[in-house]
Amino acid sequence: MTTETQIVKTGRVMVAVDGSPASLEALRVGRRLAGLSGDRLVGVTAWQPFRHGVLPPASAHPEEFAEDLVSNCVIAAFRGGVMPEIDIVAVEGDPADSLIALSREASLLVVGSRGHAGLSGVLLGSVSNACAAHALCPVLVVHAPGSVAAFSESDLLADRAGAVTL
Template structure:
């Protein structure tokens, strides 16, 4: 970790509702359990631009918080939703995750998310975070067809170990 980092025993998971971010929630929950850390779902919202208002009447921060809640329910629909803290922040997703990385033991991001320019920028947030974060970053892909197995069902050979 870089100098000036203060680890807060949190596994941060970037949540945007995409299939890859749902898998990131599942993997993040397993990693938080293995590390004994808190699981934090991070959703980023952006201010109104060009006079365009969102389709619903909620404040964007409330919508971002709700996105984490509904994503957690979807990600763990076949089991129990683990305790998850919610952090909704305003601004650029990569910049915010990089800033938050100074206070985390791990960041888990999906390899692809929802982007306004999905054809051009797929993976841009995960790439930026992996390149500039102050803590380890785990990039996960969306599952092809089967959900991730609970950590209790994994053998030692199937577990991911990240060492620094």
């Protein structure tokens, strides 16, 4: 008996957003690629209300906070430019697990690389590494501006055939 995983591609470029400089760059690159492909741009963040054994106050609304985080990151990423049309998704759960699960609905997953996971995470952070290894769609890992591997939006060009060149 075999079990098949159904993958539904919906024409969405999903961008992981956590407020880091790399995630702001991922938003900019994701918008450019969504524009080239005609796909919808989706900003995704994951929230975990009970971290490190600390209970939030009763007035806390972690899902709203997560949605506001994505909205504020979009504003910061495109300050001074045209704001993209973007869908916002905030899910409860581990960031890597949530992104991997959502990847079944994406044509592309764009994640920033923070690179804070020790020797194994020198080039990729733990979330970007997990997504690159397990996502059900192609994954693009974007470095923050100013890092050795970063590139500017002007470096992301479409050639005459419509292919993307990094």
